[in-house]
Amino acid sequence: MTSHDDDASFEVLLPDIWQPLDHFLSLHPKYRRVFNQAIDQLFYGRGPMAAHERHYVALMVCICLLVRLKQSYY
Numbered sequence: 556m557t558s559h560d561d562d563a564s565f566e567v568l569l570p571d572i573w574q575p576l577d578h579f580l581s582l583h584p585k586y587r588r589v590f591n592q593a594i595d596q597l598f599y600g601r602g603p604m605a606a607h608e609r610h611y612v613a614l615m616v617c618i619c620l621l622v623r624l625k626q627s628y629y
Contacts, residue, residue: 566591567591567594567599569594597609
């Protein structure tokens with residue numbers, strides 16, 4: 556993972572599974588920058604929570620979102 560303060564060069568290395576999303580976001584550079592900053596802070600940035608706690612919270616949120624999506628389509 557690399558990140559820079561320069562707007563033009565801010566980059567976050569994502570796992571290979573995220574490459575289609577990264578390709579799509581490359582069509583929208585302003586949104587991609589905001590997305591990369593959010594991912595950088597959530598998963599790699601400094602904060603009061605340890606990395607494993609952040610990942611656990613992210614999994615809980617994903618489960619909640621999946622339940623809501625399932626309810627809205629079924």
